[in-house]
Amino acid sequence: MVISDTQTLVNRLAELASPEIANTSQRFFKTQKGQYGEGDQFYGIRTATLRAVAKQCKSMTIPKVFELLNHEYHETRMVAVFILVERYQKSKIDTDKQTIADLYIQHSQKVNNWDLVDSSAYKILGPQLHGKDTAVLYELAQSCNLWQRRIAIITTLYFIKQDDYADTLALAEILLHDKEDLMHKAVGWMLREIGNRNKSVEVAFLDKYHKTMPRTMLRYAIEKFTPQERQHYMKK
Template sequence: MTSITDALKAIATEERAQASAWFFKTGKGQYGEGDIFIGISNPDLRTICKKYNSLNFSELQDLLNSPIHEYRFAALIILVEQMKKAKSEDLRSKIYEFYLDNTHRINNWDLVDCSARDIVGLYLFDKDRSILYDMARTNHLWTQRIAIIATFYFINKKQFLDTLKISEILLTHKHDLIHKAVGWALREAWKKGANQQVEVFLEKNIGRIPRTALRYAIEKMTDEQKKYFMTLK
């Protein structure tokens, strides 16, 4: 682990650290309160991670336990690559379980978004998906976001039902980060071929869907469709 942390520290900058701390809302009372950034760009971090894709679970756990955001991000990027390359169901299962055991360390939207689809979604694709509904019904912001972001894997495979059902569970959520994720998921489902299903969903739930989620969901529709749904709202 020393090698990867040294490599990350070597390219960190204070200027970027300050910008990241502001962008990811680390101030008192904000969703990322107390998170620590050392200042590394996403492309640079991913480049370094490619050299350390063989880290074991113990080494990845050390990174996930760190208060430094970029170390946790690095662990998740490596874990995603290991999941994609896993040759056995046993290894995929271990990666998935390791990920779920660490949801309390996956505690910002970028950490969720870089990992949930290609770990949780990939693993559950040919399995029972009821755990996603349980996750969506928790009171934990990041676990709820994992639930909806995981369905992006299904969307890419032209399966839309779980996205719609989990979106409906999350419609009354109070946090803007969930509104954005739901709208994003609906938009992607619409783009991938679920035009009618998404439009029916919006009409059915127009009174409950947050305006932010609606704006994201209709982003790629025609101007006429956008006007129609915004008028309904």
């Protein structure tokens, strides 16, 4: 099946819907009033199926893909994210890559749940910004929008994989006292990723901030430490 327009895609996803899976997803992604995913709606479709559907959208234009990020159903936005990552990674044209990255930033408030962010930010903005001006990440890190802040720190996972830690550490300082638990987890995760590659860099950061950083952030950061090391850092 070839899907080239947004309505055909929406119709296809509706056909694949499972109310049982949708109910589970709505609980898992915290969609109740006051929760981070408040109001998000789900068809109830497994990730593997969404990836397969995304591969059927090779002829969909980039503007149409970005239109999908405005859709009310979570899985529609996820398909859009999968398409954008594949288009970015397979493109041989620098201007096309830049266009996707620029539009991703412009639509970043619509990349509005942790799985959408984590599946795309470091795969698109990571390679696009590495070794270049990263000022946009610092702007996003200070946004009032949770998802833009998460995009900022998760983007640097690509940098970490290149053994470049400066932006991650600087952004971690900015986000150190973020009020959202999802940000505590994200920052802690990135610190742990640094430690996986260069433990001394992570330890230096923790020695400076472990007494004041949120406990969730710290627990994520020291997850792979020895029991003795974890006990040391968990002491106030």
